[in-house]
Amino acid sequence: MEKQEILNLMRSFQQPEVVMAAHKLGVFDALGDRVLGSFDIASRIGASVRGTTILLDALVGMGLLIKEQGNYKNTATGRASLCSDGNDPIINALNHIGELMESWRKLPESVISGRSNKSEEKTFSKNPEVNSSFIGAMAEIGRPNGRIIAKNINLAGCKMLLDVGGGPGSYSEEILRVNPDMRAIVADLPITIETARHHIEQGGFADRIDFKAADIYNDPNVDLGIGYDVALISNVLHMEGAEKNRRLLQKVHAAMEPNGLLMIHETIIDDDHASPVDRTLFAVNMLVNTERGNCYSFSEMQAWLLESGFVGIEFIDCFEQPSLMLARKVG
Numbered sequence: 001m002e003k004q005e006i007l008n009l010m011r012s013f014q015q016p017e018v019v020m021a022a023h024k025l026g027v028f029d030a031l032g033d034r035v036l037g038s039f040d041i042a043s044r045i046g047a048s049v050r051g052t053t054i055l056l057d058a059l060v061g062m063g064l065l066i067k068e069q070g071n072y073k074n075t076a077t078g079r080a081s082l083c084s085d086g087n088d089p090i091i092n093a094l095n096h097i098g099e100l101m102e103s104w105r106k107l108p109e110s111v112i113s114g115r116s117n118k119s120e121e122k123t124f125s126k127n128p129e130v131n132s133s134f135i136g137a138m139a140e141i142g143r144p145n146g147r148i149i150a151k152n153i154n155l156a157g158c159k160m161l162l163d164v165g166g167g168p169g170s171y172s173e174e175i176l177r178v179n180p181d182m183r184a185i186v187a188d189l190p191i192t193i194e195t196a197r198h199h200i201e202q203g204g205f206a207d208r209i210d211f212k213a214a215d216i217y218n219d220p221n222v223d224l225g226i227g228y229d230v231a232l233i234s235n236v237l238h239m240e241g242a243e244k245n246r247r248l249l250q251k252v253h254a255a256m257e258p259n260g261l262l263m264i265h266e267t268i269i270d271d272d273h274a275s276p277v278d279r280t281l282f283a284v285n286m287l288v289n290t291e292r293g294n295c296y297s298f299s300e301m302q303a304w305l306l307e308s309g310f311v312g313i314e315f316i317d318c319f320e321q322p323s324l325m326l327a328r329k330v331g
Ligand SMILES: C[S@@+](CC[C@H](N)C(=O)[O-])C[C@H]1O[C@@H](n2cnc3c(N)ncnc32)[C@H](O)[C@@H]1O
Pocket: 135, 138, 139, 142, 164, 165, 166, 167, 168, 171, 187, 188, 189, 192, 214, 215, 216, 217, 218, 233, 234, 235, 236, 239
């Protein structure tokens, strides 16, 4: 990388900071469908005119607001996604990213200690508010991926899905949508299930999706039930270390029917763990946010699956980046 590129890279923190400040101050909601001058906006968000004007102009420069004759308005995308009453909101995702930005500021401490330095009360498993934005973010981000899985994996004839660490249940919903005879169980922490119930009711799937409150990683006697002909583990394995993931796969194997199909949806990194770059950064995200989480390669997860008794392990190329693996329990 050239010197100028390094300098540009170092300044790339600025745009996310501007968006986060605007989100936290309620700039997009203050505008809503209105066209307003900076004085009006400043008074609506309770901020100085100087600060508001500079922030608004930066948002215009970035393409997140429109400026016409000195007044400001939301873009169509901003109205839909950045306003809390928009029709395609990413508000939970923004709140969640705000939490992540806080953890990333403690990266040097995490490198030294080898783990997250977040206080317990800031974790999704302890704090209902953090859980709500984390699981809400998973719902906003995950649904399109759930649709891709539902479209590409033929589950004809399958009856019962176990969605391990299913969070808001968006993947289950998308799979059930194209497989009308299937039902699902979302197994997750009690605090997450409280958040998830609301999402599943909103999605209209309350009669086909049930919950199993379970600490899938830490309870040695965890009961995932039995009789599943399909299981999904989506975006869960990266939250833990190898040993706990091996044990989890064994528990899932035991819960599944012979010939059952396991789908692992993950952020799969290359064997050398040094590419692609976004996945190396995802591993950093796990360093600052978890005790043992990481990004894993196909070979690593394949080895865990084989040890747990799964066979027929294959990579499915249906996402832009490597993300989906299938495995079967022997018949
Ligand atoms: C990154 S989210 C993924 C949610 C969903 N599967 C998706 O792909 O959008 C990780 C999920 O794992 C759950 N989880 C983490 N640790 C857990 C544990 N010890 N027991 C049960 N669930 C856990 C979280 O509550 C959360 O729902």
